Amino acid sequence: MDRRSYFKKQLTDCPFWIAYGARGMTPSLHRLSAYEFHRHYVFHMVKYPRSKSGHKQALLSGDEYQTRLTEASLNKVDACRGVPTLIAGLDYQIIEEGDEWWHPLGTGEKVQEYRYDWVIGPRLRPYVPVVYGAQGNNTEEEQALRIFCLFFPWVNDFTEIRLLVPYNGHFREPGMISWLN
Numbered sequence: 019m020d021r022r023s024y025f026k027k028q029l030t031d032c033p034f035w036i037a038y039g040a041r042g043m044t045p046s047l048h049r050l051s052a053y054e055f056h057r058h059y060v061f062h063m064v065k066y067p068r069s070k071s072g073h074k075q076a077l078l079s080g081d082e083y084q085t086r087l088t089e090a091s092l093n094k095v096d097a098c099r100g101v102p103t104l105i106a107g108l109d110y111q112i113i114e115e116g117d118e119w120w121h122p123l124g125t126g127e128k129v130q131e132y133r134y135d136w137v138i139g140p141r142l143r144p145y146v147p148v149v150y151g152a153q154g155n156n157t158e159e160e161q162a163l164r165i166f167c168l169f170f171p172w173v174n175d176f177t178e179i180r181l182l183v184p185y186n187g188h189f190r191e192p193g194m195i196s197w198l199n
Contacts, residue, residue, distance in 0.1 A: 032061040032136040039174030039186060040129035041138060044121045048183060051169045056147040062120065062139045066110045068102060070095055084120055084137050085110040106134035126175025162197035163189075 038055055041047045047055065066085040067073040070092060076083045087095065091109035095102050104110055112122045112134050120137040123129050149168065155161035172186040179185050190197075 032132055034061075036128055036174065037061055037123055037132060037136065037138075039172065040124040040126040040178070041173075042121060042124035043178055044116070047121060047138065048173075048178070048180065049171055051171050053147055053168050057144050058141055059138050060141050060145075061136045064112065064135055064137050066104060068095065068104070083113075084116075084122070085112055085134070110134065112137070124173075124175060124178055126173075126178065128174050159197050166197065 038052050064084045067076050073087045120139045123133045171183045
């Protein structure tokens with residue numbers, strides 16, 4: 019439940035496969051497979067200041083919030099008598115640098131909807147991912163593809179492609195007959 023805005027409570031979820039594929043270029047995250055990533059990292063909702071004083075404190079310390087208010091939103095916060103309803107990306111912007119306790123999502127097209135509401139943070143204890151439906155493969159070929167997607171790093175944005183981290187749309191090479199080879 020998103021409780022950052024009293025008047026706009028909503029159920030929220032950060033879709034793992036979209037956010038994993040757009041995890042950004044931070045070296046400690048970029049080379050991780052989906053399994054390794056899920057084992058050591060989790061998605062958290064961003065925290066943003068809701069007052070001018072909170073914004074000033076965030077500029078000084080930089081520890082509590084992952085976002086900064088825009089100039090337009092500072093006026094909106096001043097005019098509001100209660101808790102302001104802020105719009106992601108318009109009223110607050112994500113801090114691009116991150117720190118050791120959180121990293122912003124990448125800038126790819128597929129993750130824009132989630133980029134200003136979610137950040138990546140380390141788990142306090144490693145987690146053992148459970149792959150539900152892993153036994154539900156119809157063929158060995160399908161099982162091989164799923165294993166490949168889970169244990170091999172990939173991205174879903176062309177701008178984040180590197181030598182050992184390919185674009186997920188280019189897994190199947192020309193002339194490739196089977197995932198089993």
